Amino acid sequence: xxxxxxxxxxxxxxxxxxxxxxxxxxxxxxxxxxxxxxxxxxxxxxxxxxxxxxxxxxxxxxxxxxxxxxxxxxxxxxxxxxxxxxxxxxxxxxxxxxxxxxxxxxxxxxxxxxxxxxxxxxxxxxxxxxxxxxxxxxxxxxxxxxxxxxxxxxxxxxxxxxxxxxxxxxxxxxxxxxxxxxxxxxxxxxxxxxxxxxxxxxxxxxxxxxxxxxxxxxxxxxxxxxxxxxxxxxxxxxxxxxxxxxxxxxxxxxxxxxxxxxxx
Amino acid sequence: xxxxxxxxxxxxxxxxxxxxxxxxxxxxxxxxxxxxxxxxxxxxxxxxxxxxxxxxxxxxxxxxxxxxxxxxxxxxxxxxxxxxxxxxxxxxxxxxxxxxxxxxxxxxxxxxxxxxxxxxxxxxxxxxxxxxxxxxxxxxxxxxxxxxxxxxxxxxxxxxxxxxxxxxxxxxxxxxxxxxxxxxxxxxxxxxxxxxxxxxxxxxxxxxxxxxxxxxxxxxxxxxxxxxxxxxxxxxxxxxxxxxxxxxxxxxxxxxxxxxxxxxxxxxxxxxxxxxxxxxxxxxxxxxxxxxxxxxxxxxxxxxxxxxxxxxxxxxxxxxxxxxxxxxxxxxxxxxxxxxxxxxxxxxxxxxxxxxxxxxxxxxxxxxxxxxxxxxxxxxxxxxxxxxx
Numbered sequence: 157x158x159x160x161x162x163x164x165x166x167x168x169x170x171x172x173x174x175x176x177x178x179x180x181x182x183x184x185x186x187x188x189x190x191x192x193x194x195x196x197x198x199x200x201x202x203x204x205x206x207x208x209x210x211x212x213x214x215x216x217x218x219x220x221x222x223x224x225x226x227x228x229x230x231x232x233x234x235x236x237x238x239x240x241x242x243x244x245x246x247x248x249x250x251x252x253x254x255x256x257x258x259x260x261x262x263x264x265x266x267x268x269x270x271x272x273x274x275x276x277x278x279x280x281x282x283x284x285x286x287x288x289x290x291x292x293x294x295x296x297x298x299x300x301x302x303x304x305x306x307x308x309x310x311x312x313x314x315x316x317x318x319x320x321x322x323x324x325x326x327x328x329x330x331x332x333x334x335x336x337x338x339x340x341x342x343x344x345x346x347x348x349x350x351x352x353x354x355x356x357x358x359x360x361x362x363x364x365x366x367x368x369x370x371x372x373x374x375x376x377x378x379x380x381x382x383x384x385x386x387x388x389x390x391x392x393x394x395x396x397x398x399x400x401x402x403x404x405x406x407x408x409x410x411x412x413x414x415x416x417x418x419x420x
Numbered sequence: 421x422x423x424x425x426x427x428x429x430x431x432x433x434x435x436x437x438x439x440x441x442x443x444x445x446x447x448x449x450x451x452x453x454x455x456x457x458x459x460x461x462x463x464x465x466x467x468x469x470x471x472x473x474x475x476x477x478x479x480x481x482x483x484x485x486x487x488x489x490x491x492x493x494x495x496x497x498x499x500x501x502x503x504x505x506x507x508x509x510x511x512x513x514x515x516x517x518x519x520x521x522x523x524x525x526x527x528x529x530x531x532x533x534x535x536x537x538x539x540x541x542x543x544x545x546x547x548x549x550x551x552x553x554x555x556x557x558x559x560x561x562x563x564x565x566x567x568x569x570x571x572x573x574x575x576x577x578x579x580x581x582x583x584x585x586x587x588x589x590x591x592x593x594x595x596x597x598x599x600x601x602x603x604x605x606x607x608x609x610x611x612x613x614x615x616x617x618x619x620x621x622x623x624x625x626x627x628x629x630x631x632x633x634x635x636x637x638x639x640x641x642x643x644x645x646x647x648x649x650x651x652x653x654x655x656x657x658x659x660x661x662x663x664x665x666x667x668x669x670x671x672x673x674x675x676x677x678x679x680x681x682x683x684x685x686x687x688x689x690x691x692x693x694x695x696x697x698x699x700x701x702x703x704x705x706x707x708x709x710x711x712x713x714x715x716x717x718x719x720x721x722x723x724x725x726x727x728x729x730x731x732x733x734x735x736x737x738x739x740x741x742x743x744x745x746x747x748x749x750x751x752x753x754x755x756x757x758x759x760x761x762x763x764x765x766x767x768x769x770x771x772x773x774x775x776x777x778x779x780x781x782x783x784x785x786x787x788x789x790x791x792x793x794x795x796x797x798x799x800x801x802x803x804x805x806x807x808x809x
Binding site: 179181182183184185186187188189191226248249252253255256257259260353357358359360 | 441443444446447448449478479480481482483531532533534535673674695696
């Protein structure tokens with residue numbers, strides 16, 4: 157659902173490797189599923205409040221939903237007060253869903269499959285939810301990070317959610333949250349992790365890739381981020397259910413906040 | 421990225437489109453296929469009574485589907501015995517009609533991506549079975565874009581693709597009407613300018629309006645006038661019912677009207693619907709008490725629609741199946757529409773018969789419309805592809 161692709165020549169140098177491996181049509185039939193997943197408890201009660209807190213006041217800011225899928229996060233950003241939102245994805249099936257909703261709802265969100273030159277250093281915030289896990293190779297990961305850095309203004313922030321480097325090794329641990337993470341290979345950089353979305357009525361398997369803390373940080377620093385911070389899930393004052401309390405102790409996804417270097 | 425599982429597909433029939441998530445459905449509907457969109461189908465359910473909807477679900481959601489109906493029993497646009505003159509076949513038998521009621525453009529909403537062929541195959545097979553089970557001879561998708569009919573037929577061996585119609589479309593140049601006229605031959609440009617001049621000289625102007633209650637009431641009468649002129653017995657009450665259905669389904673929100681006014685009086689109106697980057701002309705109404713020698717139909721439906729479209733980021737105007745010659749002369753391209761016939765077993769018409777029929781159909785259109793035919797017509801030259809067996 158993500159892309160490091162751009163139609164401009166400068167970004168084409170970023171990496172072609174990723175593009176040759178990634179089939180964007182893979183996600184074409186999962187728009188409805190991705191839409192509904194945002195209502196699942198761990199997302200609604202933990203992930204979104206954490207992102208809300210980290211994003212802060214969005215008024216007047218230009219925000220990119222990188223790997224927007226059906227636009228569910230883009231619409232959530234709109235509800236959080238963002239006015240200038242671009243959703244980017246390379247799955248046409250996902251974008252179709254997002255665009256049809258936009259036609260009906262008229263929120264002013266623009267959806268695009270291309271991050272063209274005009275978006276260089278354009279955004280104040282880039283939000284990349286569950287896109288890093290789909291980088292299959294180290295160079296793909298780097299290319300993805302490069303693209304996200306390219307389109308951020310100097311001093312702009314990236315919030316991104318990779319697979320947590322310390323996710324629970326028992327696949328069943330996450331079943332109460334609607335998914336399983338099954339390690340197809342011994343855990344190492346680039347090792348395959350099967351994401352089994354098993355919340356009834358869904359039964360979908362998606363192949364993702366593990367990246368260590370060190371590798372993720374290196375990739376992000378290498379492309380020009382000045383700070384890379386790992387953020388804990390925000391737990392508000394309301395007591396969590398027993399299940400969600402367990403999730404907080406060992407979440408399947410991490411949240412990283414990065415700030416792009418300012419020009420001196 | 422790999423997906424491991426090949427989820428089974430689950431066919432389900434619903435008594436109306438309201439049972440299907442509108443966002444999931446519309447995500448599968450192309451810009452060109454507005455009359456199979458959720459809002460349009462729901463408006464038909466409200467106006468004409470509920471219509472069955474066939475769906476195919478996978479483990480991640482909706483994969484495809486189509487509306488179903490019975491066609492019509494009287495000669496006209498949806499009467500199978502009129503479809504293929506000279507081609508013998510079971511055309512007097514009852515068929516299960518696939519697509520929106522009275523729509524002259526039908527695709528099969530279906531996911532894109534790697535599994536599309538497999539899913540289209542399952543849909544075709546299931547529709548053929550369903551038709552048989554319900555006592556029909558077979559299933560038919562009328563007025564289907566040729567390339568898509570061939571795409572389905574490629575994945576289902578008991579399908580036949582037989583040409584029976586065509587529709588007009590206008591690509592919208594960035595510069596609107598002026599740019600379009602520059603692309604035309606000089607005598608076409610002269611005619612267009614003469615028609616526009618006559619329209620203005622007689623005191624007309626064009627306004628683009630949303631359909632409020634007052635305009636709807638006027639438009640209803642004018643559309644009924646026009647339909648009566650061309651033989652329809654469905655008066656204003658019918659149109660009110662149709663528009664009431666559109667209000668209930670909210671699809672009326674996609675409508676915009678080009679209104680010709682002379683003084684305070686409306687002399688003509690064309691109602692369009694926007695879907696994605698496409699504008700669909702659907703209804704035309706005229707006040708015949710005001711002499712109609714002012715080319716109001718062409719001015720509203722072709723000329724001004726191009727400027728409106730260009731200003732509003734629309735890429736294409738779709739102008740339906742009638743009066744193709746007049747539309748082509750004013751810059752429209754003519755796209756081929758086929759009937760996709762889905763039989764449960766060996767079809768009663770051979771591939772060769774279909775092929776011959778289609779060749780004659782193509783020749784006829786080529787003689788009539790020549791360079792106005794779109795490249796898709798060339799698919800009819802590929803005889804081996806045509807009927808897929």
